[in-house]
Amino acid sequence: MPRRPHLRYTVATTTLLLVGALSGCGGGSAHVGSFDAPRSDRAACRALLTALPAKVDGKRSRTTSGSRYAAAWGNPAIVLRCGVGVPAGFNKFSACQRADGVDWFVPDSAYKDQQADVILTTVGRSPRLDLLVPGRDRPPLAAMVDLAATIKAHSRSISPCD
Numbered sequence: 001m002p003r004r005p006h007l008r009y010t011v012a013t014t015t016l017l018l019v020g021a022l023s024g025c026g027g028g029s030a031h032v033g034s035f036d037a038p039r040s041d042r043a044a045c046r047a048l049l050t051a052l053p054a055k056v057d058g059k060r061s062r063t064t065s066g067s068r069y070a071a072a073w074g075n076p077a078i079v080l081r082c083g084v085g086v087p088a089g090f091n092k093f094s095a096c097q098r099a100d101g102v103d104w105f106v107p108d109s110a111y112k113d114q115q116a117d118v119i120l121t122t123v124g125r126s127p128r129l130d131l132l133v134p135g136r137d138r139p140p141l142a143a144m145v146d147l148a149a150t151i152k153a154h155s156r157s158i159s160p161c162d
Contacts, residue, residue, distance in 0.1 A: 029062065037069040037082055046069075048129075055146070057137055069083050080131050083127045087119070097120075102148045116135050123160070125156065
């Protein structure tokens with residue numbers, strides 16, 4: 001898979017996403033931290049985001065703040081971001097999980113603590129997406145399956161993991 005080092009995750013980016021998405025009360029906006037998709041991904045991301053389902057894992061969609069390239073469902077929020085970089089810890093030997101035809105990188109730490117929040121990242125697709133699933137909504141399979149049709153319709157498969 002081609003690498004774009006200038007778009008790599010940082011601990012600060014992941015922390016902002018987690019803190020922003022999991023904070024707040026009620027049905028207000030889910031803050032996803034400051035995030036902007038690369039120019040080359042913006043059109044595809046806009047199309048994908050407008051086609052997302054109203055519910056994911058049984059949770060209703062809610063508004064987001066901090067980025068127009070993100071969507072959220074429920075509280076605490078399940079958050080999808082479009083146009084993300086290569087996640088920390090991912091390399092060509094990393095294992096991936098396939099859910100309804102979409103491949104996802106799951107960090108090793110997610111297997112060790114099944115109660116923790118997890119950020120999954122699509123593998124071999126353009127644009128690349130990540131999905132924050134709060135610990136209380138694990139395992140993340142329902143969210144992965146609910147999003148699969150939209151992801152397949154609005155992103156290109158460039159190198160599936162096998």
